[in-house]
Amino acid sequence: MAKNSGSSMSKALVRRETIAGYAFMLPSLLFFLGFVIYPMVQCVFTSFFDATMNREDIFIGFANYVELFQDKVFLGALKNTVIIVVVSVPVTCIFSLWVSSVIYDLAGPACSAFRCIFYLPVVTGSVAVAVVWKWMFNNYYGIFNYIGTSTGLIEKNINWLGDEKFALGCIILILLTTSVGQPIVLYVSALNNVDQSLVEAAEVDGATKFQCFWKIKWAQIMPTTLYILVITTINSFQCFALIQLLTSGGPNHSTDTIMYYIYYNAFKLYRYGYGNAMGVVLAIIIALLSAVQFKMTESK
Amino acid sequence: MKKRKVMALALSCVMVCSLAACGGKDSGADQTTADPAPAPAEKTEAPAEKTEAPAEKTEASTEAAAPADTAQAADITLWTYPVGKWGDSAVVDGLIANFNAVYPDIHVTVEYLDYTNGDDQINTAIEGKQAPDLVLEGPERLVANWGAKGLMVDLADLWTDEAKSLIYDSVQSACKGSDGVFYEYPLCMTAHTMAINRDIFEAADALQYLDEETGTWTTENFQKAVQAVYDYGQTNVGAVYCSGQGGDQGTRALVNNLYGGTFTNAEHTEYTANSEENVKALELLKSMDGINFDASIAGGDEVNMFCNGTFAMAFCWNATQEKNNQDQGNINFEVLPMAFPSEDGRPQLCGGIWGFGIFDNGDAAKIQAAKTFIDFMANDEKQAVESVKASNFWPVKDLGDIYAGDELMTEYAKFVEYMGDYYQVVGGWAEARTAWWNMLQQIGSGADVKTAVEEFVTTANAAATAAQ
Numbered sequence: 212m213a214k215n216s217g218s219s220m221s222k223a224l225v226r227r228e229t230i231a232g233y234a235f236m237l238p239s240l241l242f243f244l245g246f247v248i249y250p251m252v253q254c255v256f257t258s259f260f261d262a263t264m265n266r267e268d269i270f271i272g273f274a275n276y277v278e279l280f281q282d283k284v285f286l287g288a289l290k291n292t293v294i295i296v297v298v299s300v301p302v303t304c305i306f307s308l309w310v311s312s313v314i315y316d317l318a319g320p321a322c323s324a325f326r327c328i329f330y331l332p333v334v335t336g337s338v339a340v341a342v343v344w345k346w347m348f349n350n351y352y353g354i355f356n357y358i359g360t361s362t363g364l365i366e367k368n369i370n371w372l373g374d375e376k377f378a379l380g381c382i383i384l385i386l387l388t389t390s391v392g393q394p395i396v397l398y399v400s401a402l403n404n405v406d407q408s409l410v411e412a413a414e415v416d417g418a419t420k421f422q423c424f425w426k427i428k429w430a431q432i433m434p435t436t437l438y439i440l441v442i443t444t445i446n447s448f449q450c451f452a453l454i455q456l457l458t459s460g461g462p463n464h465s466t467d468t469i470m471y472y473i474y475y476n477a478f479k480l481y482r483y484g485y486g487n488a489m490g491v492v493l494a495i496i497i498a499l500l501s502a503v504q505f506k507m508t509e510s511k
Numbered sequence: 512m513k514k515r516k517v518m519a520l521a522l523s524c525v526m527v528c529s530l531a532a533c534g535g536k537d538s539g540a541d542q543t544t545a546d547p548a549p550a551p552a553e554k555t556e557a558p559a560e561k562t563e564a565p566a567e568k569t570e571a572s573t574e575a576a577a578p579a580d581t582a583q584a585a586d587i588t589l590w591t592y593p594v595g596k597w598g599d600s601a602v603v604d605g606l607i608a609n610f611n612a613v614y615p616d617i618h619v620t621v622e623y624l625d626y627t628n629g630d631d632q633i634n635t636a637i638e639g640k641q642a643p644d645l646v647l648e649g650p651e652r653l654v655a656n657w658g659a660k661g662l663m664v665d666l667a668d669l670w671t672d673e674a675k676s677l678i679y680d681s682v683q684s685a686c687k688g689s690d691g692v693f694y695e696y697p698l699c700m701t702a703h704t705m706a707i708n709r710d711i712f713e714a715a716d717a718l719q720y721l722d723e724e725t726g727t728w729t730t731e732n733f734q735k736a737v738q739a740v741y742d743y744g745q746t747n748v749g750a751v752y753c754s755g756q757g758g759d760q761g762t763r764a765l766v767n768n769l770y771g772g773t774f775t776n777a778e779h780t781e782y783t784a785n786s787e788e789n790v791k792a793l794e795l796l797k798s799m800d801g802i803n804f805d806a807s808i809a810g811g812d813e814v815n816m817f818c819n820g821t822f823a824m825a826f827c828w829n830a831t832q833e834k835n836n837q838d839q840g841n842i843n844f845e846v847l848p849m850a851f852p853s854e855d856g857r858p859q860l861c862g863g864i865w866g867f868g869i870f871d872n873g874d875a876a877k878i879q880a881a882k883t884f885i886d887f888m889a890n891d892e893k894q895a896v897e898s899v900k901a902s903n904f905w906p907v908k909d910l911g912d913i914y915a916g917d918e919l920m921t922e923y924a925k926f927v928e929y930m931g932d933y934y935q936v937v938g939g940w941a942e943a944r945t946a947w948w949n950m951l952q953q954i955g956s957g958a959d960v961k962t963a964v965e966e967f968v969t970t971a972n973a974a975a976t977a978a979q
Binding site: 264265266348349350351352370371372373374375458459461462463464475478479480481 | 630631634637638660661662747753754755805806807808816821941942945948949952953955956
């Protein structure tokens with residue numbers, strides 16, 4: 212009898228705790244459902260329609276997807292996006308790991324100062340960043356041309372953002388400066404959390420600095436690396452503001468990215484269905500790449 | 512335990528009550544904001560203005576004032592693009608105070624847009640069923656875009672026979688959609704010009720190639736002038752800017768004028784930029800020393816670079832550009848506004864027309880109030896002058912010499928007579944604009960001019976067909 216009473220008491224307690232747990236989750240859940248899940252479903256749904264402003268949507272099945280892979284501008288945008296990701300993700304990770312490993316054991320204020328410096332572009336608004344870089348890249352009086360011509364590195368001014376040979380590289384460079392801040396802060400924190408006793412033991416056993424890093428520190432910061440890889444990949448895929456503010460996808464579509472092309476189709480041409488189809492393709496690519504990154508880092 | 516539950520319940524009640532109180536306060540605050548005549552000062556002014564108003568009303572304004580009798584209390588929203596000082600809240604507040612002096616029961620809330628994000632803001636609002644009641648912009652948006660999509664109110668009752676007899680024909684046709692419905696009631700207009708740095712031209716002895724009095728020059732003299740300035744040492748004479756659509760009317764007007772080409776047919780149903788004249792013009796520009804096809808700058812950048820002396824001429828120019836840049840102290844040389852060069856010296860300038868449109872939000876009272884607002888701003892004899900002057904442009908009907916004594920505006924007034932066809936109402940305009948600057952970028956990178964122009968026309972006409 213007492214046992215039964217105890218069991219029912221515990222069941223009631225579990226139920227109450229469960230209800231309380233769900234109640235605490237409810238606000239976030241509602242937010243998640245309303246602002247993430249619902250738009251995702253809506254995006255997939257709309258991608259099967261010819262949808263535009265102030266007109267009934269017309270169901271067209273996979274026609275938007277078929278058109279996508281015949282659209283030269285989209286394929287060019289996809290290629291540019293892949294180039295941005297392939298260059299920017301490893302460079303961001305390697306550069307931020309290098310900077311972090313140099314600054315993480317500096318004295319407190321020095322380390323903080325470096326973290327602030329590298330984090331500054333992250334918290335600066337995209338418009339301000341774009342304006343400054345646009346001035347530096349200016350064809351007529353930009354600082355890069357000034358330094359280049361006065362040191363003899365270049366013969367004449369280069370139209371950095373107006374020449375398709377250079378424009379995408381310039382965008383990647385700007386993207387790097389705004390991308391390394393967060394990984395550096397995360398790596399500094401992760402490196403500080405590495406178990407020093409293991410490092411010291413390895414050093415006593417005669418391990419070199421590189422061996423200490425590769426065999427001990429690298430293994431321990433792997434979860435941070437995975438996180439950085441995933442967020443940098445997603446951010447690189449979603450490169451939009453810099454393109455819109457600096458090149459509008461030009462010259463000759465050389466800086467078009469999928470995100471910018473989605474914006475152009477959805478907001479300039481009112482082709483909502485087509486824009487959504489691109490969004491779905493982009494989401495699938497990001498999901499696949501993230502899964503691969505998870506697998507690769509898991510296996511290590 | 513019970514005591515704690517009671518306490519918790521009591522606290523919850525207090526929180527709910529406080530939230531409710533906050534809500535009540537907010538709505539109260541909203542109501543206060545929505546009050547059309549919140550400031551006593553305005554109210555005291557109102558009767559005085561009211562007594563003046565009827566006395567000053569002419570026949571035109573009597574008809575214009577007709578809706579006033581039926582004007583009901585309403586809260587309306589006006590979203591305005593930066594059309595001169597219509598983008599300046601201090602000026603617009605004054606204009607609305609004038610309106611509220613006569614119509615105290617109509618409250619107007621203004622939102623200021625810019626040309627970078629304004630379209631996105633309005634489109635987002637349309638999709639969210641939150642479109643503004645009134646918008647101040649040009650026919651390419653009000654008529655060819657939102658009007659064609661069935662989002663705007665038919666303004667036929669504002670377009671009375673009298674209004675039609677007063678407003679210039681070219682403006683009238685631009686305010687009417689292809690379905691014959693008036694989606695815009697115009698307020699002001701301008702002719703976009705180009706400008707030269709007179710000091711540099713003088714130093715290069717290039718003034719001999721242009722007619723300073725009429726502000727015109729021939730294509731042949733334009734070439735000679737550019738060459739003279741280039742030879743003088745100003746290697747960046749001008750730029751065919753093409754990084755985006757900003758200020759693209761300048762590059763279109765330049766290309767069309769050089770050899771008399773057109774951008775569309777007269778019916779505004781087809782793009783005709785692939786004519787021999789336009790190809791010849793683009794080939795000429797590409798071959799000229801000192802003219803750069805620059806894919807890193809748009810119209811706004813070009814204006815800045817003209818003002819700071821980087822370029823000796825600007826293709827994206829008008830009276831407001833000069834006024835604003837002079838006011839801000841950005842110019843330290845003499846600016847000479849010029850029409851675009853043409854073979855016969857008779858240019859066809861690209862016009863700008865701005866006016867009001869009303870989004871059909873399904874609320875008859877708001878639509879009526881919006882019409883009352885338009886009527887007051889554009890037709891009231893005294894107010895119309897103020898409204899037009901706020902734009903720094905010219906009226907769309909004869910309001911007399913509203914800029915008497917203003918040297919700058921008088922100088923620019925001579926270009927209004929050169930205003931050409933307002934073709935920006937062709938279907939697929941948004942896509943055609945993008946295709947235009949993409950085409951210029953291709954030519955700048957060395958693509959064959961004829962091929963690039965044909966590609967542009969194919970893209971633009973496909974967009975025009977799709978829009979029908």
